[in-house]
Amino acid sequence: MSSIAFVLIAVLTLAAALAAATLQKLMHATLSFALTFVGVAALFFLLGAEFVGLALIFVYIGAVAVLVVFTILLTRRDVEKDRGANWGGTFLAVAMFGGLTWAILKTQSVAIAAPHIRALTVRRIGETLMTSYVWPLQCIGLLLTAALIGALVLVMEEKR
C-alpha cells in the first residue's frame, strides 16, 4: 500500500465529497457524489478489499447514482438551485471532524502499520458467505425484496 497513492486518492475523494455537499447545481453535485464513491472504492482496493471495492462501484455508480439522476430529472419542476452550506451545519460538521480527529490521535492503539496478510480471495468470501453468514445472507435477500416491493408500491400511481 503506497503512501503517495493513498494521499492522492484520499485528497481526491474528500474534494469530491465537499463538492457534492456544497455545489449549487444539482447535476454537478450528483456527478461529484459518483466521483466520491469511485475514490472510496479505490481506497478499498488499496486496503486489499478488491471484492468490496468492485461491489461498491457496481452498487453506487451503477445503481444509486443513476437512480439519483433519474429522480432529479423526474422532479425537475423544482428548478430553484439548492443553496450552499449554512452556518449551523458547517459548525456542527467541523466540530464533529475535530472531535473525531482528537479522539483518533489520542488513541495509541490505532497508531499501527498494516501487518502482512494473505490476499483475500473471492473464493474464500463466497465460502464464508455460504457457511457462517448464510442466515444474514438470507435476511439481506428478504430485505432487498421487501425494499423493492415497497419502493414500487410507493411510486405507483393511485387509482382514482
Added chain:
Amino acid sequence: MTPTLQVVLIVSAALFSTGLLAALSRRHAIFILIGIEMMLGAANLNFIAFWRFSPQSQPPTGIMIAIFSIAIAAAEAAVGLALVIAVYRHYRTTNVDRLNQLKG
C-alpha cells in the same frame, strides 16, 4: 512508508463530517439522502480499515459487514428516492423547508 491505521481513520472521519455537512445544510431531499450515503460509505471504510490492520481473522468479519452494509445502503437509497418521488407528486416540491404541514 505505508499509511498507518490513524491516517485511514482520519480520512474516514473527514468523509463522515462532509456527509454530515451535506445532510444538515442541504435543502433538497435527494441531497440529504446523498449525505447519508456518504456517512455510510465512511463507516464502511472504517470496517475495511479495521479488518486490514488487525491480525488476520477467520472468517473475515470486516469484509462481511461491509458487504451487508452496502446491500442495506442500496435498499435504503431505493426506498428513499421512491419516497422523494411520492412526496413530489403530492406537494410539487422536494425542498424540505416547504414540507411543513405537520409543523405546530
